[in-house]
Amino acid sequence: xxxxxxxxxxxxIKEIASWGILSxxxxxxxxxxxxxxxxxxxVQEICGIVDGSISAEVISxxxxxMVQEGKEISKxxxxxxxxxxxxxxxxxxxxxLSSLNIKVNMTLCFSVNQxxxxxxxxxxxxxxxxxRLDDINQDGMALIKDxxxxxxxxxxxxxxxxxxIRHPAHVMDSAKAGAHIATIPYQxxxxxxxHPLTDKGLEKFLADWNDAxxxxxxxxxKV
Numbered sequence: 001x002x003x004x005x006x007x008x009x010x011x012x013i014k015e016i017a018s019w020g021i022l023s024x025x026x027x028x029x030x031x032x033x034x035x036x037x038x039x040x041x042x043v044q045e046i047c048g049i050v051d052g053s054i055s056a057e058v059i060s061x062x063x064x065x066m067v068q069e070g071k072e073i074s075k076x077x078x079x080x081x082x083x084x085x086x087x088x089x090x091x092x093x094x095x096x097l098s099s100l101n102i103k104v105n106m107t108l109c110f111s112v113n114q115x116x117x118x119x120x121x122x123x124x125x126x127x128x129x130x131x132r133l134d135d136i137n138q139d140g141m142a143l144i145k146d147x148x149x150x151x152x153x154x155x156x157x158x159x160x161x162x163x164x165i166r167h168p169a170h171v172m173d174s175a176k177a178g179a180h181i182a183t184i185p186y187q188x189x190x191x192x193x194x195h196p197l198t199d200k201g202l203e204k205f206l207a208d209w210n211d212a213x214x215x216x217x218x219x220x221x222k223v
Contacts, residue, residue, distance in 0.1 A: 024052035057083035098122030131164035148178025
């Protein structure tokens with residue numbers, strides 16, 4: 001499974017990219033607005049950090065405006081993927097843009113039927129929102145499993161991008177359920193790499209090493 005970061009914060013993206021594990025970035029209007037920067041500037045900065053799919057979302061909801069926006073945003077960098085909402089107009093625009101070899105990420109997906117329609121419209125990625133389903137007492141991970149099963153049966157090439165990740169267990173469960181990608185918030189990445197036994201083990205290794213080095217020093221030079 002590939003890892004994307006769900007962020008528009010340049011410092012956070014640089015930090016996680018430095019780990020050598022990022023394959024892409026997803027943004028949305030809410031994330032970009034928090035940074036207080038020009039949308040195009042943020043997307044281009046991100047493209048300079050991560051060499052992979054960078055999802056940038058349109059804010060229009062009418063077909064003509066969405067197409068115009070998508071075409072313009074796609075010119076910002078070769079790695080830009082246009083993010084569209086899973087609505088009827090989004091499907092229509094997905095078909096138009098994908099026919100122009102512009103990659104599309106269909107976002108706000110909450111059902112297998114929606115995912116199938118997105119794939120049929122030519123989406124490169126479909127983004128089921130697992131956390132938001134959990135929030136309303138539905139099983140977000142069951143949706144990932146169902147989409148993965150149906151896509152496998154019909155040999156659909158659209159990649160499943162598990163979104164609205166809330167905690168490390170969502171990442172693990174997404175991988176087990178068959179998601180191709182998980183787009184993960186900065187804080188969840190930080191939680192994923194941490195484990196108390198790792199910290200305790202490293203502390204002991206270093207302490208043992210220092211003790212061993214100290215024993216090699218002649219008593220005459222010990223302070």
